[in-house]
Amino acid sequence: MAPRxxxxxxxxxxxxWRPGFDYVDFIVSKVKKVxxxxxxxxxxxxAISTASGNIIDESFFKPSLTARFLARFWMRVVWGYxxxxxxxxxxxxxxxxxxxxxxxxxxxxxxxxxxxxxxxxLRAFSEGGxxxxxxxxSYAALPLRDASKIADHIRRRILKETGRSVAVVISDSDKTxxxxxxxxxxxxxxxxxxxxxxxxxxxxxxxxxxKARATPVAASGWTGSMxxxxxxxxxxxxxxxxxxxxxxxxxxxxxxxxxxxxxxELLGRIPHYPVVLVRRVR
Numbered sequence: 523m524a525p526r527x528x529x530x531x532x533x534x535x536x537x538x539w540r541p542g543f544d545y546v547d548f549i550v551s552k553v554k555k556v557x558x559x560x561x562x563x564x565x566x567x568x569a570i571s572t573a574s575g576n577i578i579d580e581s582f583f584k585p586s587l588t589a590r591f592l593a594r595f596w597m598r599v600v601w602g603y604x605x606x607x608x609x610x611x612x613x614x615x616x617x618x619x620x621x622x623x624x625x626x627x628x629x630x631x632x633x634x635x636x637x638x639x640x641x642x643x644l645r646a647f648s649e650g651g652x653x654x655x656x657x658x659x660s661y662a663a664l665p666l667r668d669a670s671k672i673a674d675h676i677r678r679r680i681l682k683e684t685g686r687s688v689a690v691v692i693s694d695s696d697k698t699x700x701x702x703x704x705x706x707x708x709x710x711x712x713x714x715x716x717x718x719x720x721x722x723x724x725x726x727x728x729x730x731x732x733k734a735r736a737t738p739v740a741a742s743g744w745t746g747s748m749x750x751x752x753x754x755x756x757x758x759x760x761x762x763x764x765x766x767x768x769x770x771x772x773x774x775x776x777x778x779x780x781x782x783x784x785x786x787e788l789l790g791r792i793p794h795y796p797v798v799l800v801r802r803v804r
Contacts, residue, residue, distance in 0.1 A: 528803045529754065531761040532556070533795035539573040540786060546676055549797055554684045562689045562800040563680070564758035567739050568653050569796035570672060570692065571663040578633060581660035581782070585628035589635060592643060593627035601646050609728035618771055619646060626781055630654065633662060638710055644721050647769070648696040651709050655773060656765040658789055660782045665709070666692065669740035677742040689743040693755040697734040699727020705748060706732070713738055715748035735759075758798035765794055 534552045539545055553563065571577060585593070602620035611619075630652075634643040638650025651665030666672065669692045677690040698716060699706045706723035707716040716737070719726070727734060735756035744751060766789060767773035774781050777788045 527750065527753075529757050530801045530803055531757050532799045532801075533761050533763070534797045534799065536794050536796055538786070538790045538794050539569045539796060540790075541572065541575040541577070543573040545570060545573045545796075546679055549676060550679050550683050552797065553680060553688075553799060556799065557680065557684055557686045557688055558801065559687050560802065561686070562691060562744070562754050562802075563676070564691045564693050564755060564798045564800055565673075565676070566762065566796040567651075567666055567669065567692050567694045568656065568663045569794075570669075571666055572657065574666075576664045576666065577657065577661050578637075578664060579660055580626075580629045580633045580654075580662055583629045583632040583636070585625075585632045586635070588640070589628045589632035589643075590624070592631040593622060593624050596644065597622040597627060597631075597646065605725065606646070609725060610731070611728075615769075618769075623781060626660070629660070630662070637664060641720050642710060645708060645724065648694070648709075651694065651696070653694075654770050655767065656789065656794075658784050658786045665694075666739065670742065673740045673742035687743065689741060689745075691741045691744065691751065691755065691758075692739045693758060694737045694739050695759050696737050697724075697727070698737045698752060699723060699732035699734055700749070700752065701730075701732045703749070705752065707737055709737060709739075713740065713748075754800050758800055761798050762795045765789075766792055 598620055606616045606619050631643055634649035634652050637652055642650035652662050654662045673690045673692050680688055705716050706727050707718050708720055708723040712718040735752040736759035738751050738755050767776055770781055777784055
């Protein structure tokens with residue numbers, strides 16, 4: 523039997539990554555004195571999307587009838603009274619779903635419909651990888667289309683600058699649910715080794731209490747198993763923390779503003795940890 527692994531994780535404090543931020547140079551400068559061969563660098567997909575300008579402003583979307591139906595009935599009634607209790611969501615989350623904001627929610631659902639289609643828009647959160655948490659105003663981060671190339675570029679830069687061989691992983695806090703060797707993922711176009719089932723992945727995994735861990739989006743230089751990669755992503759996710767909040771409601775409450783009134787300046791006042799260095803320990 524292989525020895526059980528433990529991990530030491532170190533989060534690297536960072537300024538908020540606004541569009542145009544040179545995150546590759548920042549990462550290299552932060553890790554060059556601390557990285558060792560075999561380390562795993564886990565980076566937030568949302569932070570990279572924001573820095574790359576891979577974001578959209580949902581306030582410009584005119585909600586369709588489908589989007590309004592999803593916001594007013596699907597989220598408030600189907601999720602609020604059926605799926606949320608089935609998936610064992612917290613009472614506070616259930617209450618928020620039952621009072622889902624109709625206007626802002628309809629614009630968000632319209633964005634999800636255009637970005638990833640109806641099946642993803644049926645999800646309650648992170649539809650198609652679309653994420654509004656820790657972003658200002660009505661902005662939403664889009665999923666990366668070239669995550670593997672980005673991870674490989676960062677890994678090669680670290681090798682060139684430090685001479686250290688590391689694995690670079692881009693991760694999403696959205697959960698993958700595992701039972702034995704089967705890993706159910708609700709994101710579209712998942713990595714090899716993950717089974718993409720969309721909404722069903724979340725309903726099955728959450729309702730049956732499968733093991734839930736943060737989701738790897740891309741991995742460069744990784745030679746281990748998918749199960750261990752999921753462990754590392756979850757360790758990094760927990761160490762990283764939640765920034766302004768676990769969801770848009772928490773973030774708005776923290777700053778004392780409306781759901782779409784969080785500014786770049788407010789987000790810049792809190793510590794951010796988009797990069798986590800994970801080291802295996804036997």
